[in-house]
Amino acid sequence: MKILDIGVLSERSGVPPSTLRYYEEIGLIQSIGRRGLRRQFGNEALTQLALISLGKTAGFSLEEIKAMLGKGGVSDLPRAAIHARADELETQIRRMTALRNALRHVADCPAESHMECPRFRRLVIVASKSSHRTRSAMPQKI
Incomplete structure (x- = not known):
């Protein structure tokens, strides 16, 4: 050794x-x-x-x-917990990929004003709904 x-x-x-x-x-x-x-x-x-x-x-x-x-x-791997964490990471990857794509669109959008861009307006609506779902899934303080 x-x-x-x-x-x-x-x-x-x-x-x-x-x-x-x-x-x-x-x-x-x-x-x-x-x-x-x-x-x-x-x-x-x-x-x-x-x-x-x-x-x-x-x-x-x-x-x-x-x-x-x-x-x-001696390792004791909780396979179910590891699967659950992998699923959480997959969800996070999808969200981050969508965010990256949205940021790239905003940076490259040819519209004079982003609010004139239909795709940007859809992204804002989707982001707003996603943000609301995230906040409502969190425990509320009483």
Whole structure:
């Protein structure tokens, strides 16, 4: 087993030492010991950090990622939750693609005034309805 000093692990993973210490504190990664005051990690910590980064990018919380990593390095992937998150990302991608297309149209529209452009007016109506649906899906404060 190759042993990595916290500084080397930080350099190779791109994760600051303070974050590595925090991840260890909350149980996402484990050091295998110390050399003086410096934590030492096994090479598998690089893989764990890559998985943590992937999970964070996908929108999972650190608690959810911790549960997925499982105990003793045995992963416990909640496939239904991963499917649900993939579905949410698909919806977000569709919305962002529509927004990108709308912005490109606005930037390239030959109409003298955007309000004279029928396509722009339709986009405004669609955006308004989408915004209203998003707000009404959110819990209301009482």
